[in-house]
Amino acid sequence: MDNNKFIISVSPHVKSEESVSKIMWTVTATLLPAFVMGLYYFGPQALFVTLLCIIGSMLSEYFVQKLAGKEISLKDGSAVLTGLLLGMNMPSSVPFYIPLLSSFVAVAITKQLFGGLGYNVFNPALMGRAFALITWPRSMTTWAEPIANFTGMDAKTTATPLGILKEQGLDKLIEVFGSKMHLYSELFLGHRAGSIGETSVIAILIGVAILLLRGYITLRIPATFLVSVAAGAWAFGGKQGIFTGDPLVHILSGGLMLGAFYMATDYVTCPTTKKGQVLFGAGCGLLTILIRLKAGYPEGVMFAILIMNCFTPLIDRGFRTKVFGAKA
């Protein structure tokens, strides 16, 4: 009997069909509804910005790996995903060098210089965006107005809802959008100023549904994130004392949906245990609302997640799983 043709290896001899690249490409695909809505609202310029981010990410990955003599891992899809997320987190009106340089910071510095996929401490896309926001604050907060809308209502404004909320209050925001219900529905559909892929809550939720159904993410982080933002907004976000804030406006605005479901749940930079994830999500939410209400920026999701990323190793250390048979 010819023994040489058989595979010799250790158990288990069967493995699931899941793979890193399958996960990355699937997550990328689930972002497409929100991205398409971004194109619809912000036009060809949005496509241009996002493509620059994706190309910049891929080139950064390629060159660092080439220089380091490592295997090129573009096939796994993680660089494309980072580029897409970064693009979706930028205003459509930024000059071309911002996407390129930010994606370099995201992929080359934040990810590859820390050891590549799996070893990065910070979410690469958010790090790229943070770099851009701090370096070019004006470009990164100059918003294009939506060029299209579903409802026929003209909500033209180049300030983001959170910007108006912060500067002029809820009454002004409702005034701009006509009525409270209309404000909610416009936020839900995405017909407002903001980053390319963050405005349409419904489109983001379509992608999220797929991720949840496939078990790629759980609700632990996003749910605690949203709940703590809502609780903070309700308690401290109102002008008439505590418990008078409008939690829904905060939930539907800014980059919260995209951040809670796509950024905070990044496997590499969030904790791995259930308890740790709950704590992480809650921490993200509280920091977000703290920044939104009390700090200089109207938007706080990005910094909140990046700060919590720092705590991930500590949380993983402190909140280990309970081992079967171990004393509680």
Next chain:
Amino acid sequence: MSFTTFPLGGIHPPERKELAAAVSIEAMPNPQRVVIPLSQHIGAPCKASVEVGQEVKVGQVIGNPEGFVSAVVHATISGKVAAFESVLMPIGRMVPAVVIEKPSNRPDDAWQPEEDDKSYLERSPDELKGRIKAAGIVGMGGATFPTHVKISPPKEKPIDAVIINGAECEPYLSADHRVMLETPEPVIEGLKILMTILGVTKGYVGIEANKPDAIAKMIEAAKGSNIEVRTLQIKYPQGAEKMLIKSILNREVPAGGLPMDVSVVVQNVGTAYAVYEACRFGKPLIERVVSVTGGGINKPKNLRVKLGTPVSQLIETCGGLKSTAGKIISGGPMMGFAFYDLNTPVIKGTSGITVLEDKDATGSGKFYNCIRCGRCVDACPMGLMPLMLSLYSEKAHYADAKDYRLFDCFECGCCTYVCPAKRPIVQQIKLAKTQVKP
């Protein structure tokens, strides 16, 4: 319908039980030549009690235990001791073995019972234990722990329940399924003997829900006794002792502990069957049922095989390998060992031969960085963090791995099955275990 199961982790790989589950057990013709390892148990190998050239009869003792956790070894066919040799076991260990050959012109010599003790249940525990010890019975699920040791717990650990493990949660395998289906009474009688020995009034049989016919037969056979047959949820590793005890009795074996720490003894189906034969007929453990199955074998079967028969003969009896065969495993695909030599003999712990097709067989190929997705944490039935064990082992930080409860891992492979980065987590854990003291 939901059945009892353990709370943490577990996976459900494709079962592929249909290949052999419906095929009745068939007695395989005796081989002309058997290679009988003197170590078919954990613990020190036996010392041979025969010499080259000596005639031996089937059932005769050929090796006596040297250590406490070893079990006597018998001749499985009649013939002449042809040689002593070292044989390479699937786990990669060389083990001394006795080779017995039978001239081809001589008729087969079947084992004949010298007695039929119908009132075996009235014998004293010590006497029954003596028969089990003399029969050389070990755990036949694969762990090969000597049964007479397992049923002799120290006085300070009283036992109040015996569980027969009929879960057979490994994909493909169906030997236990067929034994329960075709010979339910002997298995139940074996359990009754174990209960008598341990002075226990409550017995359980745990069977996964994918064997409804066996469950029905076993319930029938257990009627009128203190034995309860439990249907378990189909989930790997349901058949791991600790998981089984949690599922059936909701008791949690302490970390680092043994089933007897929660007053339980667990025995495999095949073991219970062998216990019955030993206590009633004085039959030594010379044969066992082996599933020969998988997409790469022509006619999957369940065979009753004489111990010491080379695996290649089992494969021939099952119509040979298909050209698509890619990997041959001793046991099931989750915890079994890949063969590198098909002359390896069937031993007491060989529950199956699984022949995977090339397309289904994964090697320990290239692996990627851990992306910390946490799938291994969710899959671990022990509540461990396999990713940390894997990462620390990869970086040779073995002491840190120990800090993450390295030694609580029983190597079921769930983590490695689910890992999208295809990391050899179990392999890394095994390595770490060899590098630090418990």
